Amino acid sequence: MQLIIQNLSKTYANGVQALKDVTLTINQGMFGLLGPNGAGKSSLMRTISTLQEADSGSIMLGEINVLTQKEEVRKILGYLPQEFGVYPKIDAVTLLDHLAVLKGISNKGERKALVEALLNKTNLWQARNKNLGGYSGGMKQRFGIAQALIANPKLIIVDEPTAGLDPAERNRFLNLLSEIGENTIVILSTHIVEDVKELCTDMAIINKGEVLYKGSPLDAIAELQGKVWSKRISKAELEDYRKNFNMISERLIAGRPEITVLSDSQPDSTFEKIQADLENVYFSHVFGATEKVVA
Numbered sequence: 001m002q003l004i005i006q007n008l009s010k011t012y013a014n015g016v017q018a019l020k021d022v023t024l025t026i027n028q029g030m031f032g033l034l035g036p037n038g039a040g041k042s043s044l045m046r047t048i049s050t051l052q053e054a055d056s057g058s059i060m061l062g063e064i065n066v067l068t069q070k071e072e073v074r075k076i077l078g079y080l081p082q083e084f085g086v087y088p089k090i091d092a093v094t095l096l097d098h099l100a101v102l103k104g105i106s107n108k109g110e111r112k113a114l115v116e117a118l119l120n121k122t123n124l125w126q127a128r129n130k131n132l133g134g135y136s137g138g139m140k141q142r143f144g145i146a147q148a149l150i151a152n153p154k155l156i157i158v159d160e161p162t163a164g165l166d167p168a169e170r171n172r173f174l175n176l177l178s179e180i181g182e183n184t185i186v187i188l189s190t191h192i193v194e195d196v197k198e199l200c201t202d203m204a205i206i207n208k209g210e211v212l213y214k215g216s217p218l219d220a221i222a223e224l225q226g227k228v229w230s231k232r233i234s235k236a237e238l239e240d241y242r243k244n245f246n247m248i249s250e251r252l253i254a255g256r257p258e259i260t261v262l263s264d265s266q267p268d269s270t271f272e273k274i275q276a277d278l279e280n281v282y283f284s285h286v287f288g289a290t291e292k293v294v295a
């Protein structure tokens with residue numbers, strides 16, 4: 001099954017154009033949707049999840065027209081929103097059982113087996129009788145995945161799932177997602193480059209509602225190989241370098257800026273060539289040359 005998004009646009013009532021002619025084909029496996037805050041990721045995720053309307057364009061999930069056959073989509077969709085609220089005074093078993101009833105699984109034995117399997121899969125078995133209010137951030141996110149998996153979905157959407165997780169929880173969560181991605185479409189929306197680098201076979205970068213790159217992370221990195229240059233400079237020089245070079249990032253190391261520049265050849269002998277990585281790809285698209293010329 002494929003998710004095919006074509007020419008999708010959305011402008012909110014306040015005039016913000018959150019999606020501009022978005023066209024993407026998403027296959028089974030983990031797909032990373034990468035973009036800074038305000039890029040339009042949630043707008044796109046909510047539209048695919050049938051929670052809001054688009055102004056124009058189309059979304060097909062296999063044979064299902066997502067924009068018109070909402071009930072059909074909901075039957076095979078697992079959605080983990082950015083703010084996933086839980087009922088704090090209920091334990092995981094009770095809530096999963098209840099949600100399974102709502103999803104139409106009426107056989108008690110079937111529900112019990114399903115709830116047990118989900119708790120095991122998400123590594124929450126030990127904490128199954130604990131109230132959800134006492135869960136850590138990572139446990140809540142894993143519970144979110146457990147509930148998203150109830151109906152054996154064909155499409156799973158997770159919106160900024162790793163924000164606020166500590167490194168161990170984040171790893172555990174991402175491993176769980178990649179396991180699921182083996183036979184499902186999983187869309188991981190995030191502003192964290194590392195999440196995409198580690199897991200996704202395919203990705204898109206969006207900013208200001210527009211798709212700036214689509215393809216595999218590895219191809220994106222390969223395109224930049226040999227073109228990324230780095231140099232330590234003084235703070236006083238920063239303005240000049242910003243003006244005169246195609247700078248894609250700057251960071252302070254022990255109080256001194258280290259800048260990264262994109263150039264087909266060595267800008268001058270003081271620059272050192274560095275291995276391109278996905279962060280360079282991301283910055284080159286999001287803060288790329290075209291924007292700098294305008295600035």
Ligand code: ADP
Pocket residue numbers: 012013014016017018035036037038039040041042043044
């Ligand atoms: P992201 O998820 O990438 O942070 P969003 O889709 O939430 O991006 O937001 C894209 C743009 O649309 C932002 O400028 C945001 O302020 C605006 N926006 C999001 N939701 C609404 C809304 N319901 N009404 C008006 N503007 C919105």
